[in-house]
Amino acid sequence: MTTPHVQTDTQEISHPFSSLIKMRDIWKTYQMGTEELHALKKVSFDVTKGEYVAIIGPSGSGKSTLMNLIGCLDTPTKGEYWINGEQVADMTDDELARIRNKEIGFVFQTFNLLSRATALHNVELPLIYAGISSTDRHEKAIAALESVELGDRVTHKPNELSGGQRQRVAIARALVNQPSILLADEPTGALDTTTSSEIMNLFERLHAANNTIIVVTHEMEVAERAERIIMIRDGEIESDKKTR
Amino acid sequence: MSLTSTYSLFKESLRLALRSLQSSKLRTFLTLLGIIVGVTAVIAVVTIINGLDSTVASAFSAQGSTVFSVSKQPLVITSREDFIKFNKRKDVTKRDAEAIQRLCRSCWRTGMSINGTGLVKFGENRSENVSVRGLSVSMFDIENVVLQAGRVWTEQEGKSGRNTCVIGTDIIENLFPGSSAERVIGKSIKVDGLPFVIQGVSEPFGKVLGFSRDNFVYIPFETGQRLFGARDSIVIHVQVEDSNSFETAKDESRSIMRNRRKKRAGDDDDGFSIDSQDAFIGIYQNATSGIYFATIGVAAISLVVGGIVVMNIMLVSVTERTKEIGLRKAVGARRRDILMQFLIEAVAVTMVGGALGVFTGYGLAYFLSLALGFPLLISAQSGFMGVTTSFVVGLISGIYPAFTASKLSPIDAMRSD
Ligand SMILES: Nc1ncnc2c1ncn2[C@@H]1O[C@H](COP(=O)(O)OP(=O)(O)OP(=O)(O)O)[C@@H](O)[C@H]1O
Numbered sequence: 001m002t003t004p005h006v007q008t009d010t011q012e013i014s015h016p017f018s019s020l021i022k023m024r025d026i027w028k029t030y031q032m033g034t035e036e037l038h039a040l041k042k043v044s045f046d047v048t049k050g051e052y053v054a055i056i057g058p059s060g061s062g063k064s065t066l067m068n069l070i071g072c073l074d075t076p077t078k079g080e081y082w083i084n085g086e087q088v089a090d091m092t093d094d095e096l097a098r099i100r101n102k103e104i105g106f107v108f109q110t111f112n113l114l115s116r117a118t119a120l121h122n123v124e125l126p127l128i129y130a131g132i133s134s135t136d137r138h139e140k141a142i143a144a145l146e147s148v149e150l151g152d153r154v155t156h157k158p159n160e161l162s163g164g165q166r167q168r169v170a171i172a173r174a175l176v177n178q179p180s181i182l183l184a185d186e187p188t189g190a191l192d193t194t195t196s197s198e199i200m201n202l203f204e205r206l207h208a209a210n211n212t213i214i215v216v217t218h219e220m221e222v223a224e225r226a227e228r229i230i231m232i233r234d235g236e237i238e239s240d241k242k243t244r
Numbered sequence: 245m246s247l248t249s250t251y252s253l254f255k256e257s258l259r260l261a262l263r264s265l266q267s268s269k270l271r272t273f274l275t276l277l278g279i280i281v282g283v284t285a286v287i288a289v290v291t292i293i294n295g296l297d298s299t300v301a302s303a304f305s306a307q308g309s310t311v312f313s314v315s316k317q318p319l320v321i322t323s324r325e326d327f328i329k330f331n332k333r334k335d336v337t338k339r340d341a342e343a344i345q346r347l348c349r350s351c352w353r354t355g356m357s358i359n360g361t362g363l364v365k366f367g368e369n370r371s372e373n374v375s376v377r378g379l380s381v382s383m384f385d386i387e388n389v390v391l392q393a394g395r396v397w398t399e400q401e402g403k404s405g406r407n408t409c410v411i412g413t414d415i416i417e418n419l420f421p422g423s424s425a426e427r428v429i430g431k432s433i434k435v436d437g438l439p440f441v442i443q444g445v446s447e448p449f450g451k452v453l454g455f456s457r458d459n460f461v462y463i464p465f466e467t468g469q470r471l472f473g474a475r476d477s478i479v480i481h482v483q484v485e486d487s488n489s490f491e492t493a494k495d496e497s498r499s500i501m502r503n504r505r506k507k508r509a510g511d512d513d514d515g516f517s518i519d520s521q522d523a524f525i526g527i528y529q530n531a532t533s534g535i536y537f538a539t540i541g542v543a544a545i546s547l548v549v550g551g552i553v554v555m556n557i558m559l560v561s562v563t564e565r566t567k568e569i570g571l572r573k574a575v576g577a578r579r580r581d582i583l584m585q586f587l588i589e590a591v592a593v594t595m596v597g598g599a600l601g602v603f604t605g606y607g608l609a610y611f612l613s614l615a616l617g618f619p620l621l622i623s624a625q626s627g628f629m630g631v632t633t634s635f636v637v638g639l640i641s642g643i644y645p646a647f648t649a650s651k652l653s654p655i656d657a658m659r660s661d
């Protein structure tokens with residue numbers, strides 16, 4: 001790393017909350033037999049509070065890999081990553097779990113709901129691991145479900161819900177702990193066009209309510225609804241610009 | 245971590261555990277079989293032996309540990325070699341008994357018996373396998389035989405070898421159905437074909453383990469010798485006044501008898517055997533501790549097998565639920581949360597097995613107690629032990645699968661398909 005780079009970091013650390021996410025020269029390398037596969041190369045960017053960012057790129061470009069790093073589901077091979085001013089590389093397993101629990105709300109392409117649990121219980125799950133008492137949990141989960149207009153589907157199980165409703169349960173689960181960032185990896189990938197736009201409208205409302213959102217997509221229409229688009233190709237950031 | 249959150253996690257884990265128990269009842273049952281068998285074995289045997297202990301204790305304490313016997317052969321012979329060896333010994337005789345009575349200073353009462361079995365008849369009514377014993381008068385005191393009707397023969401009547409007898413209540417039942425003790429006095433019955441006049445009826449002794457102790461005819465010792473042959477070996481019974489002098493009395497009797505058998509200090513075999521109820525209790529305890537250890541062996545094997553089965557099923561369950569584990573980690577579950585979830589699941593499974601085992605164990609003990617006629621003594625302790633054991637088995641068999649689950653990385657887990 002060069003000297004001016006380090007100076008920037010020092011400056012940044014004195015204002016730790018100016019950027020919510022700060023990545024510097026992030027690499028993710030997979031060892032495939034004798035060959036090294038760089039899923040991500042020298043990725044650096046910042047996301048500030050309240051931003052709505054889309055990450056777009058062709059299949060296999062490394063979007064999901066990047067999302068998993070941002071969401072602390074995975075750790076980079078190299079590079080530095082601060083979330084809310086905290087250096088992720090220094091964190092223990094438990095601290096990473098706490099970050100995932102408190103700072104991040106993850107929405108997956110395939111929803112990833114517990115199939116045998118009700119919508120309510122699915123939404124309560126992060127609160128259980130946050131150690132919140134059952135009455136508070138119940139209240140918060142209901143409120144989160146109401147915020148995604150599923151107040152009348154509380155006791156439904158995933159197989160009793162439509163795809164769009166399932167994804168909204170997943171979004172309610174992501175929001176229930178009031179995380180710093182909402183991460184969504186192809187949230188509309190498994191949905192038809194109408195349901196997709198329903199979900200995108202919901203994201204817009206959440207953004208208007210001052211939530212920080214990062215969405216991965218490979219559809220330009222979806223990306224254009226964000227305020228900023230990061231394009232990645234072959235594991236590298238190709239462009240990073242505001243849409244408006 | 246706060247108490248409420250620990251409780252929440254515990255409840256969540258328990259909910260999951262019960263759900264996976266319900267989801268496949270047959271699989272659950274098969275999983276639990278080893279544990280159920282192990283715990284059942286322990287509970288049943290502990291309960292049964294408790295019942296036996298109390299029966300045996302009450303049967304023996306009636307006599308008190310103040311009586312021992314001197315006889316040609318010990319009460320229990322365990323091998324053919326021993327049988328041959330003991331058979332070669334000299335018979336114990338009336339003279340031996342007189343010697344002990346005369347010389348043993350710690351001995352309080354001495355009595356003689358000559359024992360056999362016989363067929364007893366009255367008219368058409370018969371009673372088989374009756375214990376026919378020729379007893380000296382003192383035996384009624386030594387063995388605490390109390391009469392409800394009639395009287396014991398006198399020394400004089402005994403010496404004259406009269407055909408008179410005292411009977412147990414089973415004899416009335418079999419030969420004089422419906423009759424009272426008073427009304428059978430003076431009746432003449434046939435013992436192995438010889439006529440005997442009933443002179444007394446004993447109070448009932450009751451049953452031990454389903455065996456009646458009232459199927460007997462007591463006749464004077466001298467009459468017994470005539471009946472069984474004067475050359476048969478007799479049994480000398482000695483009672484001490486105070487159980488403190490019990491061992492001294494035994495020692496004295498032993499040296500008197502050795503003297504009479506001209507034994508030297510170096511001779512191995514006394515040439516006679518001294519037995520007391522301690523010996524019975526020893527035999528009983530040997531037998532029951534053998535059963536205990538065998539059961540513990542069976543139980544241990546089934547619990548180990550059961551534990552391995554539970555461990556395998558848990559590993560399968562971890563694999564099946566990899567995605568779920570990944571998701572839980574993605575939303576904030578720590579390693580220890582996942583570890584606890586699977587441990588609780590394993591423990592819940594084995595404790596359900598343990599509880600079932602406790603019930604089937606008590607059930608088995610109940611039916612055996614009915615069949616064998618001993619009291620059912622259900623101890624909370626054995627139930628507690630069964631449940632605790634299954635708890636421990638759950639912990640041990642759950643630890644490896646739980647650890648495997650807790651180590652999964654959220655990303656790998658969620659990608660698995
Ligand atoms: N665990 C892994 N081991 C080896 N290579 C991997 C692993 N995970 C991802 N990769 C590789 O890293 C690259 C980026 O994968 P990633 O899933 O991030 O792509 P993506 O941009 O999300 O694609 P898509 O739009 O199809 O979801 C791919 O070439 C993929 O093969």
Ligand SMILES: [Mg+2]
Nearest residue numbers: 063064065185
């Ligand atoms: Mg992807």
